[in-house]
Every structure is written in structure tokens, then in C-alpha cells.
Amino acid sequence: MIGCRLDQHYRAPPMNCSDWLAFGRTRSLEQELYMHVVPAQSLKTSAEGKGKDRSVQNSLDSQSILVKSTSDMHSQKTPRNGLTCKMVLQAVGKVLRKSKTKPNGKKAPAEEKKHYLEPEYTKVRVVDFDLKHLVALPTREIDLNEWLASNTTTFFNLINLHYSTISEFCTGDTCQAMTACNTIYYWYDERGKKTKCTAPQYIDLVMTFVQKLVTDEEIFPTKYGKDFPNSFESLVKKVCRYLFHVLAHIYWAHFKETVALDLQGHLNTLYAHFIVFVREFNLIDPKETCIMDDLSEVLCAPLPPHPHNHVTER
Numbered sequence: 001m002i003g004c005r006l007d008q009h010y011r012a013p014p015m016n017c018s019d020w021l022a023f024g025r026t027r028s029l030e031q032e033l034y035m036h037v038v039p040a041q042s043l044k045t046s047a048e049g050k051g052k053d054r055s056v057q058n059s060l061d062s063q064s065i066l067v068k069s070t071s072d073m074h075s076q077k078t079p080r081n082g083l084t085c086k087m088v089l090q091a092v093g094k095v096l097r098k099s100k101t102k103p104n105g106k107k108a109p110a111e112e113k114k115h116y117l118e119p120e121y122t123k124v125r126v127v128d129f130d131l132k133h134l135v136a137l138p139t140r141e142i143d144l145n146e147w148l149a150s151n152t153t154t155f156f157n158l159i160n161l162h163y164s165t166i167s168e169f170c171t172g173d174t175c176q177a178m179t180a181c182n183t184i185y186y187w188y189d190e191r192g193k194k195t196k197c198t199a200p201q202y203i204d205l206v207m208t209f210v211q212k213l214v215t216d217e218e219i220f221p222t223k224y225g226k227d228f229p230n231s232f233e234s235l236v237k238k239v240c241r242y243l244f245h246v247l248a249h250i251y252w253a254h255f256k257e258t259v260a261l262d263l264q265g266h267l268n269t270l271y272a273h274f275i276v277f278v279r280e281f282n283l284i285d286p287k288e289t290c291i292m293d294d295l296s297e298v299l300c301a302p303l304p305p306h307p308h309n310h311v312t313e314r
Contacts, residue, residue, distance in 0.1 A: 114294070114295075115255055115256065115259075116251050116255045116264075116295060117294060117295060117298065121255075121259065121264050121268075122268065122295075122298045122299060124264050124265040124268060125265055125268050125269050125272070125299075126265050126266055126268075126269040127269055131272055131273050131276040131300070132276055132280065134273065134276075135151070135273070135276050135277040135280045135281075136280065145228040145232055145233070146228075148232075148233070148236050148281065148283075149214075149220050149228070149232075149236075151277055152214070152236050152239055152240065153214045153220065155240075155243060155273075155274055155277070156207075156210050156211075156214060156239065156243065158270055159243050159246055159247060159270065159274075160207055162250065162263070162266065162267060162270060163203060163207075163246060163250060165258075165261060165263060166250065166254045166257045166258060166261070167200070169254055169257045170199050170200050170203070170249075170253070170254060171198075171200060172198040172200060172201070174253075175198055175199030175200065175249075175253055176198055176199075177196060177197075177198065177199065178197060178198070178199045178201075178202035178203070178245065178249060179199070179249065179252060179253065180245065180248035180249045180251070180252040180253075180291060180292075181248065181252055181291040181292065183291055184196070185202060185245050185249075187201075187202055187205050199249055199253065202245075203246055203249070206242040206243070206245065206246060209242065210239050210242065210243070213235060213239060214239075219232065219235060236283060237283050237284065240274075240278050240283045240284050241284055241288055243274070244274070244278070244284060244288065244289060244292075247270075247271055247274065248291065248292055250267065251267070251271070251292070251295065255267075268299055271295070271296075271299060272296075272299040272300050275289070275296050275299070275300055276300055
């Protein structure tokens with residue numbers, strides 16, 4: 001399991017609120033678990049001759065050609081592709097009929113049931129207060145970048161910790177691709193090369209990448225007076241996008257194991273907290289998270305107040 005930031009040089013006093021956040025990011029965190037469409041296939045429509053005998057007559061207009069066929073298809077062919085109007089209409093109809101089928105023409109299998117959406121699981125949380133109050137920038141004394149850095153580092157450690165609880169079930173055999181809701185995620189290296197990885201390989205690349213960033217003093221500074229780089233916000237967005245992929249995969253491929261470990265309440269609370277945070281600061285494109293919108297809408301809705309305490313019974 002990848003740890004959190006371990007810088008030994010703390011900020012010099014006096015400290016304001018932002019400094020204390022940076023100070024907290026240098027210390028060891030006591031981790032708690034709480035807290036495509038079927039790819040478009042180019043349809044090749046070919047006009048195969050069916051033993052047609054054609055007789056051509058030349059009229060006074062040399063550009064006019066009459067095509068005579070012994071079959072029932074009597075129509076003028078386009079000069080470019082030689083397709084009759086009837087063939088074109090048949091091809092269009094074929095495309096429309098195949099829009100709900102696999103490329104091989106077979107009916108697509110019924111969508112896999114999303115067990116994580118069942119009420120008996122979604123109602124289980126660790127906390128029941130409004131998470132918007134938890135992610136909002138507390139005061140004007142706290143720098144926005146410091147707040148983003150503190151929360152991003154925390155989410156990285158918590159998501160990495162939760163994945164470690166089910167990592168033994170996520171192998172190259174059980175998860176041959178990094179999938180979530182019928183979406184396959186590919187890894188892009190620094191040169192932009194696209195690579196298809198198994199889920200454990202992809203997640204290892206993600207955690208290694210994020211660990212390198214959050215421990216880089218030039219990107220996530222913790223020393224007093226050190227400024228954040230101009231590219232900091234874009235890097236935070238990239239980190240959050242990767243972390244979302246990991247959460248989506250856990251729900252899609254390993255929710256049963258999570259339930260078996262009785263950790264669905266922790267996962268639900270962590271996911272809801274993360275989604276509310278990235279929405280608050282527009283850190284992930286909604287098109288990226290739309291595959292989990294059904295879960296997000298359920299989990300981000302505040303629970304009714306509990307009559308006895310703030311812990312939901314499980």
C-alpha cells in the first residue's frame with residue numbers, strides 16, 4: 001500500500017490556516033475506511049451482382065444510360081458506387097436494425113444488474129450529515145490551492161487504502177481490462193501512447209503516478225513560503241479523474257467482495273464525499289462521471305436524520 005506524504009521539514013511558525021493544512025499533509029495520516037456503447041463498426045455495403053444481364057442503349061444524349069435488369073430491381077445506378085436506390089435503403093434499414101445488436105448481428109446481452117444500486121446497500125453510510133459543508137472552502141484565510149492539495153492527498157490515501165482491502169480479488173485473470181460500467185479505460189504514458197492494461201496494472205500505474213505527484217515538493221509544496229505551480233489545478237483534475245476510475249472499478253467489479261467484508265458503508269461514504277468535492281470545484285468533466293450518475297444521485301442525497309446517533313445501523 002502506498003503511503004502518504006512523509007516530508008520531514010515542516011513549515012516554520014507562525015502559521016495561518018493554510019499553513020496548518022500544509023503541516024497536516026506532511027504528517028502520517030491515521031487512515032480510516034469511512035469515512036463504449038458498442039464501438040461503431042464501419043458497415044460495408046457491397047453491391048453483389050446476382051446474374052444480371054444488362055442491355056445498354058445509347059440515346060441522342062450520350063450521358064443518359066438506361067440499365068435493364070432481369071431481376072426485380074429496375075433503377076438507375078449512381079455513377080460513383082454503382083448502388084441502386086433500393087440497395088441504399090436496404091443498407092440504411094440494416095444499420096438501424098443493428099443499432100441495438102452486437103457487430104455480429106446477435107442480440108446484445110441484458111445489462112448486468114448493478115447490485116450497488118439496491119436500497120439495502122445504498123442506505124448504508126458511516127455519516128449522515130450534508131457533505132457539502134465538509135468540502136466547502138472554510139474561510140477566506142485558507143488558500144484554494146492549499147485546500148485542493150489537502151483534500152486531494154487525503155482522497156488518494158483513502159481510495160488507495162480501500163482498494164488494498166479487495167486487491168487480492170483484483171488480478172490479471174479476474175480483471176483482464178480496467179472496466180467500469182461497460183467502459184474500458186486505457187493508460188496513456190507521458191508520450192501519449194495508448195496501452196490496454198489489466199485492472200491491477202492500471203491501478204498500480206495510477207497510484208504510482210499520484211504518489212509521485214503528491215510527494216513532489218515542487219508540485220505539492222509543504223514548506224513555508226513555497227508557492228504552487230501554475231499547472232497545479234490541471235494536475236489535480238488529472239489526479240481526480242484517475243481516482244474516479246479506481247472507485248468506479250471497485251463498484252463495478254468488486255462490490256460483492258466489499259459487501260462480504262462489510263465495508264459498503266465506508267465505500268459509499270468515501271464515494272459520496274469524493275463526488276461532492278469534485279463537483280464543488282469542477283475538477284472532473286461531467287461526461288467522465290456520467291457512467292456512475294445513477295449511483296451519485298442516490299448517494300449524494302442527504303439521508304434523513306437518525307433518531308439516536310449519526311451512525312447508520314447496518
